[in-house]
Amino acid sequence: MHQISIYSFRMDGKKSKDDVFRQAVERYCRKNGFGSPEDSAWEVLKTEKGKPFFVNQPDRYLSVTDSGRTRMIALGGCPVGIDLQLPETRGGGGRTREEQCRFLAGRWFHPEESRWIAGAEEFKEDNTPYTRRIPRPDSAESFGKDGSSGVADRFFQVWTGKEAYVKYTGAGIDENFSRFSVLDPALPAVLSWFIVRAEDRQGREKDALLCVCTEEEAEIWLEPAESCKSEKGH
Structure with a gap:
């Protein structure tokens, strides 16, 4: 491995x-x-x-x-x-933080991802070699323990997953960014998420979400x- x-x-x-x-x-x-x-x-x-x-x-x-x-x-x-992403998405344009996450997801993400972020669709893990390992918003190891909502948690999970995947493939953020879903069991990659500590631009240490994308299972240190x-x- x-x-x-x-x-x-x-x-x-x-x-x-x-x-x-x-x-x-x-x-x-x-x-x-x-x-x-x-x-x-x-x-x-x-x-x-x-x-x-x-x-x-x-x-x-x-x-x-x-x-x-x-x-x-x-x-x-x-x-x-x-x-790596710090949970810094804020409300804007008269939208709350949750509404902003839904707005950004609807604009940049796959429809399946947008529905999952909004809580309208359950995510089901499978037993294929490409199982998504997503930390649940209601789990003990949930990202956003500072009180952020499940919508924001899921938004950052998808965001980091998509960016890690296009860095892995080398495609970058292009016109195909919204055409694939990190929730799709057929996605040919393994995505692993970790909650880590990172500093924001003011030097404050916070929980952040790190996603690692590889072709197969790998030992991650x-x-x-x-x-x-x-x-x-x-």
């Missing part, structure tokens, strides 16, 4: 994106016995649609996500897409943010 390691960084202005990427690669190489990495060996380019890839590491893959002041970098031995930040001189 492939392993995916995910490294978390606080982007406080003291470290550049290149700095934290280099630090993540160094930690990944040490963990997997690759020795000290040379920058040229881990050079990254992007496809026309923005999917990053290693030029000289055909068997290694990466994905990056930002939310607030938190940046997460996934590195592993299989294609991966990740998306969330590396402690503290140990990432404790290393100096890189």
